[in-house]
Amino acid sequence: MESQQPFRILTVCTGNICRSPVAERLLQAGLDQVQAGAFEVRSAGTRAMVGDPIQPLSADIVHNFGGRSEAFAARQLNSRILRETDLVLAMTQKHRGEVLQLDASLLKRTFTIREFARMLAVLESREVASDADAAPSASIGDFWRSLATRAASVRHLALPGDPSENDVIDPYRRGEDAYRQMEDELAPAILGILRYARITAPATR
Template structure:
């Protein structure tokens, strides 16, 4: 594998026109600011309305948070789309099960987006706590050489290594991030429902995206950092 290849993240919902497109476009916009060229975010639906654009209210939400909804077309989730994906973020636990039916090898790389965000929050708490030295080392930015033209490729390689190891680290703190209610793992489906349900979707999805982008920002590889042990 090309170590400087972008980290591939796939977001998944049902129709691929309401929830997963919002997650796709906002994650891509935010991650592009952290490590330009370091991530490739896409989406698909388990029962996609293939070729349909993003729903208008979803598109408005994307614009509100600084993303670009233009040029989107829904697509059906397939084993081919899943091939080579580094991280799958689903909108519900049911979608996670459907992903794993298509490709069981993704078991340790597939999470609902809300549970993944909670896991990253736990990793951050451990890293900042008095007993979090090891966690800080494990999730610290990759070391880069400074001052030459290879810095860009080195940064991409360090970023890729960090994120391709992140699912295992996140899963290691799953027991510390369990919700009080299993429904808190899911994002509500607003399709053909009132605008208020889209706002509920936004209220559930936005904090998860913020947590993921915060983790990316705090752990982005930077030139001149000292080497860290795994």
């Protein structure tokens, strides 16, 4: 039977005011265009500045890409949040490790956002090369619940030249140049994930 529950994505950084809110809001905006209600994207921080809004320069990035930054409040990552999550996209390898310290059962469903985007690119290239029909026969939610396992299976084909290429810089208190670098590292990953969502979405009936 087709699952009616949205596919739940959690983005994770440290303070939950710079990087993970940008990923949350832009992924949600883009995935809503794929199929409204099929995805639920939230964020949390490993040492969250609980209750704080998105940092102004991060909010500017969200707005520039067509997202909304209003009604956001940082929240602390905990086991309860993780239990309600289908896929965790961490901003750095360290954050990924901290997620797994809280819930080791998420090992095959937790990635850095940049490595996950590379894995999806590998999956896409394989599907094109084999002339496979990438569109899911099940619901989008069920398709994405099986995606983490398929992505993990090609991890060895998506390794970066430098491990630091898995991470997104923390721009907090570092000025506009750091925020631009964050955008340069984060935006391609978000766009890659959204691209894969679009090409694998069922045709509109």
